Amino acid sequence: MLRIRCPVCGLRDETEFVYGGDATVRRPAHGETDPEKWVDYVFLRDNPRGPHREYWHHAVGCRQWLVVERDTLTHAIGAVALARDAAPEVRS
Amino acid sequence: MARYSVFSLAAKALGGHRSWPRAWRDPVPKPAYDVIIVGGGGHGLASAYYLAKEHGIRNVAVIEKGYLGGGSTGRNTTIVRSNYMIPGNTGFYERSLKLWEQLSQDLNFNVMFSQRGQFNLCHSPASLDAARLRGNIMRANGIDAELLDRAEVMRRLPYLDYSDQARFPIVGSLFQGRAGTARHDAVAWGYARAADSLGVDIIQKCEVTGFIFADGAVVGVETTRGPIRAGKVGLAVAGHTGQLAARAGLRLPIETHVLQAFVTEPLAPMIDNVISYAAAHFYISQSDKGGLVLGGDLDGYNSYAQRGGLPLVEHTLGSAKALIPTISRLRILRQWAGVMDMSMDGSPFICKTPIDGLYINGGWCYGGFKATPGSGWCFAWTLARDEPHADNARFTLDRFHAGCHIDEKGVGPTPNAH
Numbered sequence: 001m002l003r004i005r006c007p008v009c010g011l012r013d014e015t016e017f018v019y020g021g022d023a024t025v026r027r028p029a030h031g032e033t034d035p036e037k038w039v040d041y042v043f044l045r046d047n048p049r050g051p052h053r054e055y056w057h058h059a060v061g062c063r064q065w066l067v068v069e070r071d072t073l074t075h076a077i078g079a080v081a082l083a084r085d086a087a088p089e090v091r092s
Numbered sequence: 093m094a095r096y097s098v099f100s101l102a103a104k105a106l107g108g109h110r111s112w113p114r115a116w117r118d119p120v121p122k123p124a125y126d127v128i129i130v131g132g133g134g135h136g137l138a139s140a141y142y143l144a145k146e147h148g149i150r151n152v153a154v155i156e157k158g159y160l161g162g163g164s165t166g167r168n169t170t171i172v173r174s175n176y177m178i179p180g181n182t183g184f185y186e187r188s189l190k191l192w193e194q195l196s197q198d199l200n201f202n203v204m205f206s207q208r209g210q211f212n213l214c215h216s217p218a219s220l221d222a223a224r225l226r227g228n229i230m231r232a233n234g235i236d237a238e239l240l241d242r243a244e245v246m247r248r249l250p251y252l253d254y255s256d257q258a259r260f261p262i263v264g265s266l267f268q269g270r271a272g273t274a275r276h277d278a279v280a281w282g283y284a285r286a287a288d289s290l291g292v293d294i295i296q297k298c299e300v301t302g303f304i305f306a307d308g309a310v311v312g313v314e315t316t317r318g319p320i321r322a323g324k325v326g327l328a329v330a331g332h333t334g335q336l337a338a339r340a341g342l343r344l345p346i347e348t349h350v351l352q353a354f355v356t357e358p359l360a361p362m363i364d365n366v367i368s369y370a371a372a373h374f375y376i377s378q379s380d381k382g383g384l385v386l387g388g389d390l391d392g393y394n395s396y397a398q399r400g401g402l403p404l405v406e407h408t409l410g411s412a413k414a415l416i417p418t419i420s421r422l423r424i425l426r427q428w429a430g431v432m433d434m435s436m437d438g439s440p441f442i443c444k445t446p447i448d449g450l451y452i453n454g455g456w457c458y459g460g461f462k463a464t465p466g467s468g469w470c471f472a473w474t475l476a477r478d479e480p481h482a483d484n485a486r487f488t489l490d491r492f493h494a495g496c497h498i499d500e501k502g503v504g505p506t507p508n509a510h
Contacts, residue, residue, distance in 0.1 A: 043492040045344070049335045072348070074397070
């Protein structure tokens, strides 16, 4: 059982959360017309074996989106932050 | 290679089975090979076997960081089927199933392929309609499929929960009679023995740590036992494809996820077929030793850990009990997990990469075991001829650039949902 320390609610079980995937991908600006940049954003991933920044949604808690640092090999969880503060910005 | 037969078995029995020769050599790596396959699981060993057998390329090495079949080959629930309906998948998986049907004879090794049939249960009129569509597409492609109504499923599988309290109602099933199970270890060992007898070097406990480049092309691998040169390098390391490809500078449409499986204590013969419980994404069969082999969904988050979490244990065993209430008091004997290349459309890759000399066989999601013979056969073809066979022509990395996804489940680029 993973346990995630939600900045709002405190330490909670993984079953309260929904996984949202890699938090390092950056969406291109809406006006971007180069298809390769969209392919890169939608389909390609670094998929690291080790530290990974990822989104979790505290769906049955405070309903905030979080950015969690978690090791994909050991499942150890590091820093947790609200996504509104930690998420990468859209490319300009 | 000493052929196995009833006569060799009888002769060795008289000697107390003490004089069996080892099934494959343990060679020292040569400085160079025509082809190096990275990964000594079923797919890698099958690729080497078909390179030697079908294409006469015998100066081949299979390099494995651990022991043969110790990755996902030894961590699956051994189900073999070919009930795919999207162009690109249909012919490929049927080729694989046809190879399975001859595999024990072909390899002179009993892989215990048992065509016991697979039920895909339907839980609503809409899902029965979808099953009818799938079955018709299969039959149009020469693949066996039968649509069964509720009464027929009740007759064939009397132990399922058909009561008003059932978690999901069972309204019918798509049935593939030629589907079944095989013994996963035997598949790795059988291919290893057959490939070795054709001259393939199988090198265990040798990890590939990087690639050797010349003029932008891959011309060999760096390993924990020194550099080894090769004309072509093929990756068959599903679960770790992205990690190894990253060492060649490639970024792939793959996430690695963990999938658990379970075996119960043995009991008398009860479940004669493979049963897939679509509503809960759960599947179960009974091994020849009597244990029920069952599995469910991914844990759902990126992981290379080869161990799963308790929420999925509860979900999977809850599904088992919901489908077959009578097994609720069975104890779990073993539980394990494997790591999967979850691709962005749920379908695999057997193709050249943008880097000359480097070829990829991966992205198997959790359907890799059934694909083992077809995967090896098609990967060998691609390596030998530098072009895909028609059956793997759509399994390319650039299908996402072209918009030609092969999304059997129709859930889009969400690897943990395929």
